[in-house]
Amino acid sequence: MTRAGHxxxxxxxxxxxxxxTSVHRTALTRSLMVITTxxxxxxxxxxxxxxxxxxxxxxxxxxxxxxxxxxxxxxAAPGATPGPSATPLSAAGGLTGAxxxxxxxxxxxxxxxxxxxxxxxxxxSRLSWKDRRAVTDYGTVIxxxxxxxxxxxxxxxxxxxxxxxxxxxxxxxAVVVRTDARLAIxxxxxxxxxxxxxxxxxxxxxxxxxxxxxxxxEKPLTITSWDAEAEGPDTDVDxxxxxxxxxxxxxxxxxxEFRHLGFWSGRTGGVAVTSTDVGLARAKLVDTAHDELAFxxxxxxxxxxxxxxxTITDSxxxxxxxxxxxxxxxxxxxxxxxxxxxxxSIARGSxxxxxxxxxIEYADEVGVRVSAAARADGxxxxxxxxxxxxxFTIAAVTANDNRRGGLLVDGGNDIEVDRLExxxxxxxxxxxxxVRSLAIRESTLHAERGAALTLDxxxxxxxxxxxxxxxxxxxxxxRSGRVEVRDNDITVVExxxxxxxxxxxxxxxxxxxxxxxEQPIASDPRVDVQLASNDLDGWNHRPGWLxxxxxxxxxxxxxxxxxxxxxxxxxxxxxxxxxxxxRRMLEDAIVQYGRRQLETYRAAQGAEPAAPGGAPVDPAPAxxxxxxxxxxxxxxxxxxxxxxxxxxxxxxxxxxAPGWGSQVPGxxxxxxxxxxxxxxNGVPVEEWPEAPLTRPVDPxxxxxxxxxxxxxxxxxxxxxxxxxxxAFTSPQQFAVAAVLEAGYPVYQVARLFRVPAWRLExxxxxxxxxxxxxxxxxxRR
Numbered sequence: 202m203t204r205a206g207h208x209x210x211x212x213x214x215x216x217x218x219x220x221x222t223s224v225h226r227t228a229l230t231r232s233l234m235v236i237t238t239x240x241x242x243x244x245x246x247x248x249x250x251x252x253x254x255x256x257x258x259x260x261x262x263x264x265x266x267x268x269x270x271x272x273x274x275x276x277a278a279p280g281a282t283p284g285p286s287a288t289p290l291s292a293a294g295g296l297t298g299a300x301x302x303x304x305x306x307x308x309x310x311x312x313x314x315x316x317x318x319x320x321x322x323x324x325x326s327r328l329s330w331k332d333r334r335a336v337t338d339y340g341t342v343i344x345x346x347x348x349x350x351x352x353x354x355x356x357x358x359x360x361x362x363x364x365x366x367x368x369x370x371x372x373x374x375a376v377v378v379r380t381d382a383r384l385a386i387x388x389x390x391x392x393x394x395x396x397x398x399x400x401x402x403x404x405x406x407x408x409x410x411x412x413x414x415x416x417x418x419e420k421p422l423t424i425t426s427w428d429a430e431a432e433g434p435d436t437d438v439d440x441x442x443x444x445x446x447x448x449x450x451x452x453x454x455x456x457x458e459f460r461h462l463g464f465w466s467g468r469t470g471g472v473a474v475t476s477t478d479v480g481l482a483r484a485k486l487v488d489t490a491h492d493e494l495a496f497x498x499x500x501x502x503x504x505x506x507x508x509x510x511x512t513i514t515d516s517x518x519x520x521x522x523x524x525x526x527x528x529x530x531x532x533x534x535x536x537x538x539x540x541x542x543x544x545x546s547i548a549r550g551s552x553x554x555x556x557x558x559x560x561i562e563y564a565d566e567v568g569v570r571v572s573a574a575a576r577a578d579g580x581x582x583x584x585x586x587x588x589x590x591x592x593f594t595i596a597a598v599t600a601n602d603n604r605r606g607g608l609l610v611d612g613g614n615d616i617e618v619d620r621l622e623x624x625x626x627x628x629x630x631x632x633x634x635x636v637r638s639l640a641i642r643e644s645t646l647h648a649e650r651g652a653a654l655t656l657d658x659x660x661x662x663x664x665x666x667x668x669x670x671x672x673x674x675x676x677x678x679x680r681s682g683r684v685e686v687r688d689n690d691i692t693v694v695e696x697x698x699x700x701x702x703x704x705x706x707x708x709x710x711x712x713x714x715x716x717x718x719e720q721p722i723a724s725d726p727r728v729d730v731q732l733a734s735n736d737l738d739g740w741n742h743r744p745g746w747l748x749x750x751x752x753x754x755x756x757x758x759x760x761x762x763x764x765x766x767x768x769x770x771x772x773x774x775x776x777x778x779x780x781x782x783x784r785r786m787l788e789d790a791i792v793q794y795g796r797r798q799l800e801t802y803r804a805a806q807g808a809e810p811a812a813p814g815g816a817p818v819d820p821a822p823a824x825x826x827x828x829x830x831x832x833x834x835x836x837x838x839x840x841x842x843x844x845x846x847x848x849x850x851x852x853x854x855x856x857x858a859p860g861w862g863s864q865v866p867g868x869x870x871x872x873x874x875x876x877x878x879x880x881x882n883g884v885p886v887e888e889w890p891e892a893p894l895t896r897p898v899d900p901x902x903x904x905x906x907x908x909x910x911x912x913x914x915x916x917x918x919x920x921x922x923x924x925x926x927x928a929f930t931s932p933q934q935f936a937v938a939a940v941l942e943a944g945y946p947v948y949q950v951a952r953l954f955r956v957p958a959w960r961l962e963x964x965x966x967x968x969x970x971x972x973x974x975x976x977x978x979x980x981r982r
């Protein structure tokens with residue numbers, strides 16, 4: 202409870218007193234930071250989707266009719282009928298044409314049709330060529346063994362072939378050529394159409410016999426499927442279509458075009474040669490064209506066979522498939538384009554295969570695949586060997602723009618790669634062990650995204666020599682195995698020219714390494730690398746973290762998002778520390794103020810203040826010139842010049858007035874005895890000038906103790922050190938005392954307390970104005 206005329210201390214500390222002089226500015230800044238962060242987040246998502254070529258998450262995607270694609274240009278796939286079970290490419294995560302076709306074939310009736318074909322061939326093989334049931338029940342013409350070859354006239358005479366015009370014939374019944382029989386059709390410029398109807402389709406099958414198909418370079422023989430109802434080639438592979446198959450016989454074709462043939466399996470894939478035992482089948486295809494077949498060429502178990510000068514385009518599956526332990530096969534001067542699977546595949550125990558002078562491009566899988574790993578690792582019912590296939594030569598082959606790389610080797614021995622040229626997106630050449638004896642020479646390997654060459658697994662005696670390699674991040678990657686890299690020109694955009702990992706052993710000599718990265722040859726500590734005479738003049742060092750950011754452009758945006766709050770963090774820490782200092786000082790001042798109030802109350806009641814422990818404290822002797830009952834102030838400073846009142850020490854100011862106690866805002870005060878004169882720093886008020894204080898505060902109007910202090914305060918702690926004995930109830934009192942008692946300029950104190958200078962001046966005026974004024978002595982007028 203306070204007496205009348207007294208003002209209670211302010212318990213609520215304003216934002217300005219706490220130092221929050223820019224509350225609105227702070228709120229605005231924080232709002233802007235939140236908005237900026239949100240905009241950046243949205244921008245990151247938008248830019249990421251735009252770069253990836255995908256739709257924005259908030260964009261509405263209209264459901265479109267399903268359109269399947271069988272070729273890179275988006276045209277309708279042969280035999281592809283959109284239906285309820287089809288899946289849009291975008292919804293399926295970007296299926297390739299091959300994957301889309303494979304998915305549709307798996308849900309179709311094609312596999313059942315293949316089973317029906319096998320059943321038909323088995324049953325027909327049991328019939329005599331004279332048995333009428335072959336024609337009446339199976340619609341098949343059987344050509345039995347004889348010395349003379351069968352021709353067009355024989356097929357027409359037996360009702361298998363129907364003449365449409367002079368150059369067009371329809372095969373209306375299937376033809377089966379038995380062992381020791383030979384069907385030879387030499388018909389330049391003639392087209393034979395294998396008819397497909399709702400009842401089925403026709404085909405030419407050499408069941409132990411030979412099939413010969415010849416045209417001329419100017420007038421090739423053409424064999425195609427034919428949809429009688431649509432009056433065009435049969436493009437529906439779901440229910441099967443015509444094909445040519447030679448089993449345990451010989452297929453020979455020269456200057457012949459095969460179009461729109463085959464479906465589902467290799468043996469029904471279009472043009473196929475198979476055998477039940479190795480050596481029973483052979484093939485010779487020269488200057489042939491294979492357009493939109495299921496398999497361009499399918500060899501299984503053939504020997505001494507060749508494909509020369511062939512053009513294979515738009516195969517639904519593999520362009521040339523050599524499998525089933527085929528041996529001594531030559532593929533030369535062929536052009537495979539837009540294959541739905543691999544361009545050329547050599548697999549399942551096939552050996553001694555040569556691919557030369559050929560161009561493979563735009564395959565959905567690998568340009569050339571060699572899978573020569575052992576077909577078994579122990580005893581097995583089929584009697585497959587446990588050794589790897591060997592003897593593969595890839596020479597003067599160009600494999601460009603194939604989806605999964607130019608060359609893939611999966612196991613094998615004695616592999617020679619000479620003058621191979623690969624240019625594409627994926628890894629140019631990949632070799633997976635086990636491989637014994639691998640040589641890559643005089644080749645040009647270029648990969649836009651993957652490595653130019655990857656050697657992985659158990660690989661021994663591998664040599665990379667006299668080649669040029671270009672890639673984005675890695676020229677050569679070696680994991681395990683033993684390899685020699687010599688006399689090559691290897692260039693990478695960013696990364697490592699050679700990366701040698703795990704327990705590999707490598708000898709690297711005479712190479713020219715160019716690019717940008719941490720180091721041209723990156724290796725694990727435990728690898729064995731021997732270096733000799735490598736040219737590194739074209740290599741530029743760059744830190745790994747910077748390379749990572751270059752390969753992850755979104756990282757720059759995320760880094761920016763993290764930097765924005767990181768920049769403001771030091772300011773927030775400094776601000777918090779200042780607030781904590783001010784808060785602690787305020788708490789100390791409040792405690793001291795309470796103690797001072799308690800002592801004042803006891804003095805007003807005539808009681809002696811208690812010392813620690815309860816013992817009475819002797820009152821301090823009154824200072825000279827101070828009435829009795831007024832607590833003594835600190836020691837006074839040396840005498841001032843004449844005409845100037847004596848001042849007390851600036852470290853212990855004392856403002857007092859009768860009945861005011863310490864209620865005068867601005868400076869902490871002790872309470873004088875009743876009737877004592879009003880003093881400021883020990884100087885009676887009536888001796889101070891009568892002129893009012895005006896802005897800005899003139900230091901000459903202040904007490905002499907308020908003269909400018911030596912040095913500039915750098916923090917509130919500096920001020921508190923100058924005024925150690927003062928007890929302040931608010932920052933306002935502290936600031937006023939810093940000016941009036943410590944003598945610091947107004948602008949310096951205002952800066953420390955984060956208040957405008959005019960506000961501090963107002964506080965000073967208010968403190969002085971609240972001190973009761975009395976007439977000054979006559980001598981001062």
